[in-house]
Amino acid sequence: xxxxxxxxxxxxxxxxxxxxxxxxxxxxxTALYWYRQSLGQGLEFLIYFxxxxxxxxxxxxxxxxxxxxxxxxxxxxxxxxxQQEDSAVYLCASSLERGGLDEQFFGPGTRLTVL
Amino acid sequence: AQxxxxxxxxxxxxxxxxxxxxxxxxxxxxxxxxxxxxxxxSGELVFLIRRNSFDEQNEISGRYSWNxxxxxxxxxxxxxxxxxVDSAVYFCALSEAYYGGSQGNLIFGKxxxxxxxx
Numbered sequence: 001x002x003x004x005x006x007x008x009x010x011x012x013x014x015x016x017x018x019x020x021x022x023x024x025x026x027x028x029x030t031a032l033y034w035y036r037q038s039l040g041q042g043l044e045f046l047i048y049f050x051x052x053x054x055x056x057x058x059x060x061x062x063x064x065x066x067x068x069x070x071x072x073x074x075x076x077x078x079x080x081x082x083q084q085e086d087s088a089v090y091l092c093a094s095s096l097e098r099g100g101l102d103e104q105f106f107g108p109g110t111r112l113t114v115l
Numbered sequence: 116a117q118x119x120x121x122x123x124x125x126x127x128x129x130x131x132x133x134x135x136x137x138x139x140x141x142x143x144x145x146x147x148x149x150x151x152x153x154x155x156x157s158g159e160l161v162f163l164i165r166r167n168s169f170d171e172q173n174e175i176s177g178r179y180s181w182n183x184x185x186x187x188x189x190x191x192x193x194x195x196x197x198x199x200v201d202s203a204v205y206f207c208a209l210s211e212a213y214y215g216g217s218q219g220n221l222i223f224g225k226x227x228x229x230x231x232x233x
Contacts, residue, residue, distance in 0.1 A: 055218065
């Protein structure tokens, strides 16, 4: 079966523009996670979805970041008014149930470059 | 506070050498899970192992072995007879129990870059 897919694989944008990053989890996986990987900060957790609900959005770095998940499947991470410090690789992971109890399978990531 | 420390930033070995990657964690939970992931140059994170806090048995999988010691809060990873294909960044991660308020997200160490030279 297919793994976690993410699109686009690369995104270059100008400072101040909005971007949308997409994640398609493994079919049947109820838990979905977004992480960010950057040189300075390493791998940081952003947000978790159980089904379509995100119980805690405090991991999002600023109010310019938002995320949603529909149909218990596809998720989009939106960054408004992008800044250069948003440049990073955005990783999505899914697991059958909430992480810990189950392995998290990672997608290939979206490399975001903000000029 | 939860934290994972991988003190070794980079390690370079020659093929066939054994190498141990260190991982030390901090958590207040009594129930937690520890992971190792491999990130080859291609960039995708590959799951290697998961252990729960109640199982301190060491594990061996081919050339890979893991040593979990709660007394020292360590979960070290050893590659025996390293190969060039083992070159990658290796991440140790912690996940706490959901009923402790955790969302089950992974808390990663900074990673250890392993270079295996022929």
